[in-house]
Amino acid sequence: MSNQLQNVIKQQQEQNSNIATEAKDENIVQLVGFIVGNEEFAVPILSIQEIIKPIEWTKVPFTDDFVLGVFNLRGNVLPLIDLRKKFGASEAEFDDDVRFIVIKVGDELAGFVIDRLTEALRIEENSILPPPDTSMERDAMIEGIARKDDRIITILKVNALLKLNNE
Amino acid sequence: MDEMQEIMEDFLVEAFEMIEQLDQDLVELESNPDDLELLNKIFRVAHTIKGSGSFLNLDVLTRLTHHMEDILNKARKGELKITPDIMDVILESVDMMKALLENIRDNGTDVTDDIDIEPVVAKLDAISQGKDLSEAAPSEPKEQKEETVEVAEEDELTEEDYANMSPEEIEAEIERLIQKRAEEDRARREAKKKQQQSGASDNSTENKETQEKKEDEKKPSTPAPAPKAETKSAPKKEEKKAVPAKKVSTVEQTIRVDVNRLDNLMNLIGELVLSKNRLIKIYNDVEERYEGEHFLDELNQVVSSISIVTTDLQIAVMKTRMLQIGKVFNKFPRVIRDLSRELGKKVNLIIKGEETELDKSIIEEIGDPLMHMIRNSVDHGIEPPEERVKLGKPEVGTVELKAYNEGNQIVIEIADDGKGMDPEVLKQKALEKGIISEKEADMMSDKEAFMLIFKAGFSTAAKVTNVSGRGVGMDVVKTNVEKLNGIIEVDSEPGKGSVFKIKIPLTLAIIQALLVSAQEELFAVPLANVIETVRITLEDISTVEGKSVLKLRDEVLPLVNMSDIFKIEKILGVNQYLYVVVLGVGASKVGLIVDGLIGQEEIVIKSLGEYLKGIKGIAGATIRGDGKVTLIVDVAALMKLAKETHSKTVVTATIETKKKKEKPEDYVILIVDDSNTDRKIMKKSIEPLGFTIKEATNGEEALNILKNDSNIDAALVDIEMPKMDGYTLAQEIRKYNRFKNLPLIAVTSRTTKSDRVRGVEVGMNEYITKPYTPEYLANVLKRNLKLS
Numbered sequence: 001m002s003n004q005l006q007n008v009i010k011q012q013q014e015q016n017s018n019i020a021t022e023a024k025d026e027n028i029v030q031l032v033g034f035i036v037g038n039e040e041f042a043v044p045i046l047s048i049q050e051i052i053k054p055i056e057w058t059k060v061p062f063t064d065d066f067v068l069g070v071f072n073l074r075g076n077v078l079p080l081i082d083l084r085k086k087f088g089a090s091e092a093e094f095d096d097d098v099r100f101i102v103i104k105v106g107d108e109l110a111g112f113v114i115d116r117l118t119e120a121l122r123i124e125e126n127s128i129l130p131p132p133d134t135s136m137e138r139d140a141m142i143e144g145i146a147r148k149d150d151r152i153i154t155i156l157k158v159n160a161l162l163k164l165n166n167e
Numbered sequence: 168m169d170e171m172q173e174i175m176e177d178f179l180v181e182a183f184e185m186i187e188q189l190d191q192d193l194v195e196l197e198s199n200p201d202d203l204e205l206l207n208k209i210f211r212v213a214h215t216i217k218g219s220g221s222f223l224n225l226d227v228l229t230r231l232t233h234h235m236e237d238i239l240n241k242a243r244k245g246e247l248k249i250t251p252d253i254m255d256v257i258l259e260s261v262d263m264m265k266a267l268l269e270n271i272r273d274n275g276t277d278v279t280d281d282i283d284i285e286p287v288v289a290k291l292d293a294i295s296q297g298k299d300l301s302e303a304a305p306s307e308p309k310e311q312k313e314e315t316v317e318v319a320e321e322d323e324l325t326e327e328d329y330a331n332m333s334p335e336e337i338e339a340e341i342e343r344l345i346q347k348r349a350e351e352d353r354a355r356r357e358a359k360k361k362q363q364q365s366g367a368s369d370n371s372t373e374n375k376e377t378q379e380k381k382e383d384e385k386k387p388s389t390p391a392p393a394p395k396a397e398t399k400s401a402p403k404k405e406e407k408k409a410v411p412a413k414k415v416s417t418v419e420q421t422i423r424v425d426v427n428r429l430d431n432l433m434n435l436i437g438e439l440v441l442s443k444n445r446l447i448k449i450y451n452d453v454e455e456r457y458e459g460e461h462f463l464d465e466l467n468q469v470v471s472s473i474s475i476v477t478t479d480l481q482i483a484v485m486k487t488r489m490l491q492i493g494k495v496f497n498k499f500p501r502v503i504r505d506l507s508r509e510l511g512k513k514v515n516l517i518i519k520g521e522e523t524e525l526d527k528s529i530i531e532e533i534g535d536p537l538m539h540m541i542r543n544s545v546d547h548g549i550e551p552p553e554e555r556v557k558l559g560k561p562e563v564g565t566v567e568l569k570a571y572n573e574g575n576q577i578v579i580e581i582a583d584d585g586k587g588m589d590p591e592v593l594k595q596k597a598l599e600k601g602i603i604s605e606k607e608a609d610m611m612s613d614k615e616a617f618m619l620i621f622k623a624g625f626s627t628a629a630k631v632t633n634v635s636g637r638g639v640g641m642d643v644v645k646t647n648v649e650k651l652n653g654i655i656e657v658d659s660e661p662g663k664g665s666v667f668k669i670k671i672p673l674t675l676a677i678i679q680a681l682l683v684s685a686q687e688e689l690f691a692v693p694l695a696n697v698i699e700t701v702r703i704t705l706e707d708i709s710t711v712e713g714k715s716v717l718k719l720r721d722e723v724l725p726l727v728n729m730s731d732i733f734k735i736e737k738i739l740g741v742n743q744y745l746y747v748v749v750l751g752v753g754a755s756k757v758g759l760i761v762d763g764l765i766g767q768e769e770i771v772i773k774s775l776g777e778y779l780k781g782i783k784g785i786a787g788a789t790i791r792g793d794g795k796v797t798l799i800v801d802v803a804a805l806m807k808l809a810k811e812t813h814s815k816t817v818v819t820a821t822i823e824t825k826k827k828k829e830k831p832e833d834y835v836i837l838i839v840d841d842s843n844t845d846r847k848i849m850k851k852s853i854e855p856l857g858f859t860i861k862e863a864t865n866g867e868e869a870l871n872i873l874k875n876d877s878n879i880d881a882a883l884v885d886i887e888m889p890k891m892d893g894y895t896l897a898q899e900i901r902k903y904n905r906f907k908n909l910p911l912i913a914v915t916s917r918t919t920k921s922d923r924v925r926g927v928e929v930g931m932n933e934y935i936t937k938p939y940t941p942e943y944l945a946n947v948l949k950r951n952l953k954l955s
Contacts, residue, residue, distance in 0.1 A: 058688070059688060060798065061733035061735070061782065062734075069796075075441065077773050077774070077788045107777075108776055108777050108778055109776075162778050
């Protein structure tokens with residue numbers, strides 16, 4: 001009887017300590033950083049389905065110029081959006097570092113063209129600053145600004161990446 | 168409450184099906200009032216709905232059906248003759264039943280302020296009591312008296328009903344009643360369970376129990392005493408035995424399947440079709456490369472057997488989604504009957520081919536357009552009886568509704584022997600309403616004139632009735648048919664009648680498509696909308712009022728370039744020949760100029776997703792055998808775009824004339840070689856002549872340069888290179904329409920004959936072996952650029 005009781009207490013303690021570590025983790029945001037133009041951006045790691053090398057895409061008429069078209073990801077047709085054009089960075093050729101980041105937005109998947117990946121980032125949530133208060137169009141897409149060493153990283157709102165284009 | 172919900176849903180499905188049948192049977196009954204079997208059938212339907220309704224506490228519905236059943240019962244016993252007036256009332260009550268059922272489906276109850284059954288009930292009562300209809304008026308006390316009679320009658324009727332049920336139906340009924348009981352009657356549940364257990368081995372006991380329970384439901388105030396069941400047990404047993412012999416042969420072997428499951432299955436088949444296409448493509452590539460090899464035969468066998476099985480599988484799954492068009496057609500006898508009585512016309516409806524099958528989703532969409540066209544035929548087509556007699560036609564007009572298969576399409580034909588349409592009158596009318604211009608009217612063929620009736624705001628009815636002629640309708644019909652990728656054809660002869668033909672594809676998920684190219688882009692055009700393809704020369708294009716048109720046999724087609732519609736940058740020069748795809752949607756036709764016809768392929772329609780949905784002229788996308796995405800054209804929307812584009816652009820005017828090049832200075836040459844030294848040597852040989860030089864160190868780089876810079880006039884290509892060799896590069900380059908004529912000169916140290924042959928195969932224009940003299944290289948280059 002006393003053994004059982006001890007077991008129960010032990011389990012409870014274990015659970016408590018688990019909760020404690022989880023709570024600690026909650027303050028850390030995991031992001032994937034990448035470069036578009038001259039700036040570094042990041043999106044939450046969990047919103048990324050996969051990152052692939054550039055593959056062929058098909059142009060779609062009557063779309064904004066940052067919509068390159070659609071591409072085939074294992075039988076699914078996904079839109080492909082060039083973040084360089086969307087953010088107004090100067091056009092550049094596709095070099096070996098260019099990747100398509102496939103991001104899940106709600107139930108929809110979409111591919112985004114980026115110049116190159118940097119690294120997976122772990123950033124404490126309370127070190128993220130709110131977006132600067134300017135009236136630039138792309139501010140609606142910004143979740144916050146993070147600092148890592150001496151880099152400034154713009155964290156993007158995943159939902160806004162696709163939504164904005166519909167308007 | 169879930170169980171109740173399930174029972175309710177089953178009841179609704181069943182009831183809707185029965186009522187549909189009821190409509191048809193009643194109209195048939197009117198022409199054969201003495202058909203006892205038919206009467207019995209109708210009576211049973213009414214009775215079943217009443218019975219089930221009462222279990223589910225649908226009092227209003229039960230009350231209505233009960234009164235209707237009364238009349239039918241009298242007619243069955245020969246106490247009452249069904250006249251058209253009585254039929255009107257019966258049909259009215261059937262309509263009300265429908266309305267009630269719809270209300271139940273939507274709101275879960277048959278109690279609603281919108282539907283008042285009292286007037287109909289009063290009329291039904293009057294009929295059943297043999298009174299004149301006009302005397303009918305709702306009177307409450309009488310109703311109550313009726314109520315008691317009903318209960319007395321009930322037992323007898325219930326017995327008859329069970330006798331007519333198939334064993335399956337009885338089983339289902341038992342199942343339902345047991346569930347119902349368990350749900351509703353918790354207090355008696357325990358006792359009930361014991362009874363069931365004791366009687367589980369004997370079906371008849373169960374039957375008896377349900378029988379008794381049914382009575383319980385009808386008289387909820389009286390609790391069911393258990394002993395009563397004992398006394399009734401014996402006669403019921405006999406009845407049960409008699410049942411199986413009667414009906415067992417008519418049982419249909421079907422199961423109900425959730426449509427979502429079928430859709431899912433269809434999606435999987437879609438994937439399979441894509442893989443099949445891909446396999447065929449790979450086989451073709453392999454066949455080219457390893458011609459004559461033994462394993463090719465085997466591979467061929469496997470590929471073709473997979474392709475056959477896939478096709479069969481696709482058809483089989485498609486068939487599971489198929490419904491007989493009779494499901495739609497069955498509504499129409501009733502429609503025609505009502506209409507002809509309302510309009511004082513005599514019309515006979517002939518239905519043929521109701522067993523023709525169509526995809527469920529199409530069946531659901533086609534009902535309304537058909538209904539409208541049938542109304543139209545009766546209202547505008549068929550003349551009043553006196554007029555018909557005067558014209559020497561039979562007094563009763565005929566509307567023929569016919570469905571049949573034609574290739575991958577289904578054709579629905581609506582023909583009437585009425586007054587027909589006069590193309591001149593139609594044109595005049597359209598002119599008056601400002602729908603067409605004088606010039607257009609002159610150029611119009613008779614067939615085109617008939618199509619005018621589908622224009623918005625056009626109506627030939629002299630007076631507006633509540634049936635048709637309000638100027639909306641036929642254009643909606645056209646839009647609906649177009650939504651299904653269908654087309655409408657009209658033929659008519661004044662005084663003899665009109666024929667409307669609706670042609671729609673059998674299914675919507677997997678379609679046959681024609682692949683065409685506009686500049687470098689590929690598009691899939693649903694084959695159902697392609698009437699023909701023609702090759703024309705520039706001289707065949709004529710200009711009318713500043714717009715390009717093509718005279719094709721006796722028709723004049725507006726001509727539009729696909730690249731103009733989709734605003735694709737024009738990079739190709741103009742060939743002497745142009746390909747025109749003649750598209751037809753509903754009634755109108757357009758000639759679409761494309762740069763190439765690739766071929767016919769079976770494609771699976773995929774959505775472009777939330778984000779890109781609603782793009783003008785694009786219906787979706789498909790993944791081709793090579794894994795690339797090809798957009799599917801929405802022909803109806805494309806035609807609309809074409810019309811806008813047509814008024815703005817003259818096809819021939821948009822064709823750019825390329826700047827003439829005469830001197831070496833006008834040319835840009837691309838040198839592709841991984842060796843720096845070799846590139847320098849080549850550069851030295853030709854640069855002094857004045858050529859502009861661009862360099863690439865491998866095939867991949869070269870291809871990228873070419874793709875991004877359309878000014879390159881020729882390329883000198885090494886064969887041995889990292890990443891992409893010269894052969895592959897040439898092959899890739901030739902895949903693009905715009906590089907079809909780009910001079911490609913191989914410069915290599917590979918000297919064997921087979922290397923040269925390979926070079927020609929992949930599309931090299933010249934083959935120069937190292938070492939070479941600078942003069943030789945320059946000469947070859949000049950020759951290929953046609954520079955003297």
